[in-house]
Amino acid sequence: MSAALSIAFHGVAYAMVLYLISVGLSVTMGLMGFVNLAHGVFAAAGGYVMTRLMNGHGVPFPLAVAAAFVVVGAASMVVERLLYRRLYGADELSQVLMSVGLIFMSVAGAKFLWGPLAQPMTPPDYLSGQIDLGFRAFPAYRSFLIVAGAVLVTLLWLGLERTRFGARIRAAVDNRRMAQSIGINTTLLFTWTFALGSGLAALGGALGAEILAIDPGYALEHLIYFLIVVAVGGLGSIRGPFFAALLVGVTDTGFKYLLPEFGAFFIYALTLGLLLWRPQGLFGRA
């Protein structure tokens, strides 16, 4: 019982991080049709911004997290305009290789600037230690992660439902040409969507720095998990990746806890089976 609870708890915390990072990727791949392997770069960048600000300049945690969102979101707009934009509608191979190039550069850049080691992440005092819920004590930071993740997810979903920007994104995902023909400026929309997705990834990277350590290899190391979440969730879907992240987070935590001798084998096998059963993912349109 306590093992199951523990797996669920840590799995959900992990899932929140996975979702925050991957939702932007789902939209880039679904809306812009871009096979973007470099999405993890933005998550790593968020982690670096936060840890550098906290460790190097004593900036308080909430401020550092907010800065990660803003800085990375803004920087990603530049990258989108300079690079990604050129390859919308290009073949997959070009997109794959371009984003691999981006990963290489960022990995090297991070190593050069901040060294090969992981950036230490120390949660603020009020989020350290354990929270006792009577029947059981939970690590405070991970509990916070689950709550913060849930709040952000709710905000994101509400925002996409209730705002004009959200309506436009949904319209464009549904039918790009239709959206253009009713006068939505998709060029601008893409840039803002890309920035939002990257900003969210930065949030995920920053908040999740305690689970996925911020080091130069981050973007490559965890890429496969981001991709799994998106592919299983369904391209272009906003909610799909959330359930996929829960599935991946909890099963992966479970398998690693219960059957460590098999490593990540099961999660790969599961993904393989799932994609053969539903090539469009769980929530993708056939």
Add this chain to the structure above:
Amino acid sequence: MTSETAAPLAVEALVRGHRLRLVEIAPWLIGGLAYFLFPDYLALGAQILIGIIFSLSLDLILGYAGIVTLGQAAFFGAGAYTAGLLAAHGWGEPLSALVAAGAVAAILGLISGAIILRTRGLTLLMLTLMISFMLQEAANKAGSITGGADGLQGMAVWPVLGVFHFDLYGRTAYLYCLAVLFLAWLAARRIVHSPFGRSLTGIRENEARMHAIGSPVFGRRLVIYTIAAAFAGVAGALLAQTTQFVALEVLSFERSGAGLIMLIIGGVGRLYGPFIGVPLYMIAQDRFAQADPVYWDFWIGLLLILVVVFARGGVLGLADQLRRRLRRTR
């Protein structure tokens, strides 16, 4: 009357690729000369030749048939472990092991291809990744068989043809790889210029049209996927035999990715892309990467972006453009 002049012209264009041109001897001249000119670099030379075979396998599926894969290392690794395990368990005869490795990889390609090649786009990409990750994870955890993260040791490879011992200078290794590459090249050349090869190009150019003219698209893709897997398996076996060691890395995403990068630098969808891209990349890597791997990664990343954005045809594409421009100014 005009069609009489147009006819030979168009037919000529069709068969031209197949006729052997003088420049096509160049790789073999260079490969042969290098043996005498750079006796100290034969180990690197063998690695390059192996890399070319691997890249050639990618070129066949990706450049010609348009199947984007990120998991080609699965077949490379399958071949490497086949040859490695045979040699570690008492069968060190290299040629038969090479054939066995190619066969194992081909079977793996056939089975996995039959399962995944019905999908397209990101799904296919993910499936190729999943298969190679699963294999790597399996090889990692099956340490009692594969040696796991420590690598497979204790290989004893017998002399090639019972005569040529693998020596410390890598002479035998180099010539052995050169000979196998030559055979691979003959096969690949034949494939790409055959009607079958042209139909692969057709699938890449316009799949809907291929279906509409009654082409069994799935079958054709499966055949080339299997052939390419065999190529990759042979390359992996060569690596195992010439280094007498198999590391987990043979199955890694990094290997699949590096093969892609070298291919695009040389020129994807061209028979000679691997012959240009692989030596360029690996020689540069040998020169610069040891000195400073951080800079190396950075510049390779930048180069990759530049190639994709500005020179999609790679070095050979640039050469073509140059030639065309020269002809126009003349």
Add this chain to the structure above:
Amino acid sequence: MSAALETTGLCKNFGALAVASAIDFRLERGARHALIGPNGAGKTTFINLVTGALRPSAGRILLDGGDVTALPQAQRVKRGLARTFQINTLFRGLSVLENVCMAISERLGVAGDIHRPAGSRREVIDQAYAALERLGIADDAPRLVRELPYGRQRLVELAVALGLEPKVLLLDEPAAGVPSTESGIIVEVIESLPQDIALLIIEHDMDLVFRLARRITVLVQGAILVEGTPQEIAADPRVREVYLGEHVSP
């Protein structure tokens, strides 16, 4: 005697949109049959269903009396079904000759060959030229398709289909985008097709329809509205209302 092509209860839905609803259709041997209907009626979708490019949601497709509903596209082509596309669908980076050769190699069953180099089979080349000459584009044989003007490419599209020597030929707006100087040759070629070929032609140009077709089916919102001889169709008030009213009178 069985029809060259027959569909019964053919349905296709895209999500909530019914693009084909219970289409019962017969194409007789040697037919000269036109399928007309307003934009978005589902004409192209119907062709895609018949050729197997799309899977029907329900219904059956019979080719020469045999059920082909479950067969892949290639098998249907082997049974004599060929189509052209509304929007050119060609190998743009290959020569005109090779575009046609590709189809002929498939028909002759030599396209999977790796033993002989491409272009070394006399019969493939000869037949390809014959198809090109029929359309008056033999001179363009060595040129890349993408270098040709769109109207010319349209002729290549037709040459590829003819290269398959079909028994049932489906033409999706063959003259769309073709300048009038070249549309004449398309009409001539269609008129000179062997009489035993069953022809289904989708066309918006009513002059062309009335010139070529001996039977007309009108499709509206995925369902057959009416079928009959050109005279009957021209006189039908419902057709005038939904279709001719829109397109013929300026």
